Amino acid sequence: MRIAVVGCGRMGRERALAVSAFGVDELVLYDPDADRASLLSRDVPLSRVVRREEDLDVGACDALFVCTPPFARGAVEIRAIERGVPLFVEKPIGLSTDHCAAVRDALERTPVLTSVGYMNRYRRSVVGARTALAAVPVVGFCGNWICGEYQVPWWSNPALSGGPLNEQMTHLVDLTRFLIGEVLQVQATGGGDGNRFDSASVTFTMTNGSSGTLFYSCRAVSKSIEFRAFTPTDTLRLIDWDLRWPDDPPATDRQQIFRDEVNAFLSAVTAGSPDPILCSYDDAFRTQAVVDAIGRALIHGGKEPVPAHRCCSHLVSG
Ligand SMILES: NC(=O)c1ccc[n+]([C@@H]2O[C@H](COP(=O)([O-])OP(=O)(O)OC[C@H]3O[C@@H](n4cnc5c(N)ncnc54)[C@H](O)[C@@H]3O)[C@@H](O)[C@H]2O)c1
Numbered sequence: 001m002r003i004a005v006v007g008c009g010r011m012g013r014e015r016a017l018a019v020s021a022f023g024v025d026e027l028v029l030y031d032p033d034a035d036r037a038s039l040l041s042r043d044v045p046l047s048r049v050v051r052r053e054e055d056l057d058v059g060a061c062d063a064l065f066v067c068t069p070p071f072a073r074g075a076v077e078i079r080a081i082e083r084g085v086p087l088f089v090e091k092p093i094g095l096s097t098d099h100c101a102a103v104r105d106a107l108e109r110t111p112v113l114t115s116v117g118y119m120n121r122y123r124r125s126v127v128g129a130r131t132a133l134a135a136v137p138v139v140g141f142c143g144n145w146i147c148g149e150y151q152v153p154w155w156s157n158p159a160l161s162g163g164p165l166n167e168q169m170t171h172l173v174d175l176t177r178f179l180i181g182e183v184l185q186v187q188a189t190g191g192g193d194g195n196r197f198d199s200a201s202v203t204f205t206m207t208n209g210s211s212g213t214l215f216y217s218c219r220a221v222s223k224s225i226e227f228r229a230f231t232p233t234d235t236l237r238l239i240d241w242d243l244r245w246p247d248d249p250p251a252t253d254r255q256q257i258f259r260d261e262v263n264a265f266l267s268a269v270t271a272g273s274p275d276p277i278l279c280s281y282d283d284a285f286r287t288q289a290v291v292d293a294i295g296r297a298l299i300h301g302g303k304e305p306v307p308a309h310r311c312c313s314h315l316v317s318g
Pocket of ligand 1: 006007008009010011012030031032033036067068069070072090091092117118119152153167
């Protein structure tokens with residue numbers, strides 16, 4: 001297999017190392033900052049660097065990993081889709097559903113295997129919780145994701161990142177959709193500096209009749225992450241960055257979850273089947289729609305419906 005990785009920063013490195021561990025014949029690396037790509041290439045056997053984007057022959061690859069910041073999404077994904085190349089895209093899929101609509105339209109015209117890096121879906125604890133919750137009525141849920149700002153240059157500029165909620169709260173929103181179900185409407189209050197919201201309290205009304213609350217903030221210096229789901233007889237709790245069961249020890253290898261996710265995608269590519277993939281582009285598009293609705297609710301302060309985006313069922317997995 002020949003695999004390309006576009007964007008060779010932190011996540012490009014994670015993905016390239018995971019692809020290399022999976023075992024491929026060649027890895028092609030591209031980043032406009034060519035030094036970054038070269039630095040990564042030194043650590044990845046069988047890799048080579050292309051210095052100009054136009055020299056990246058996407059059509060000659062068996063899969064493409066897009067690990068760029070949210071603002072830089074779109075063109076390379078569409079090039080891959082039009083050539084029938086399977087696509088792995090980092091979360092979030094872009095700045096907004098409007099920003100991602102062209103990729104989604106391209107996928108509707110030319111379906112290819114897709115996977116989006118909502119890696120928490122691959123945790124054994126999360127999959128176990130989803131199975132357990134599917135078997136009982138869910139009374140409600142609550143969750144918190146409290147952390148610091150991500151230290152990369154583009155992150156604090158909402159025009160480049162979509163803002164903290166788009167970048168970080170999206171994990172909690174996606175977890176809610178994966179564990180509880182689809183979101184009908186949201187209400188939200190929050191705080192920020194006028195340029196962006198960096199804290200938000202959000203209430204959710206779900207299509208299955210349950211409801212819940214999530215709190216997000218990037219105003220802290222350490223992380224506090226937890227999700228609780230309430231059933232008629234139990235409280236199911238997942239805690240910390242690795243969303244483990246409270247009785248389990250913390251994950252010792254923080255990279256393993258990225259390897260698991262990459263293995264699932266490359267196994268799907270090898271088999272030509274979406275079965276191992278737990279988050280398709282179409283599925284992530286619906287998470288993006290909820291994040292967008294939270295953003296609108298924060299601005300006008302009322303109830304905000306989540307638009308029921310048409311579902312490309314042939315693109316959905318999990
Ligand atoms: N799943 C997770 O836990 C997790 C963790 C961190 C980041 N992420 C996501 O990964 C994405 C990238 O984040 P990062 O931490 O790797 O950022 P980063 O800044 O470390 O790396 C981004 C790289 O993309 C390059 N780039 C910018 N524009 C480009 C373009 N048009 N074409 C090709 N490359 C381009 C930059 O030069 C940089 O090297 C973000 O969407 C972020 O949310 C996910």
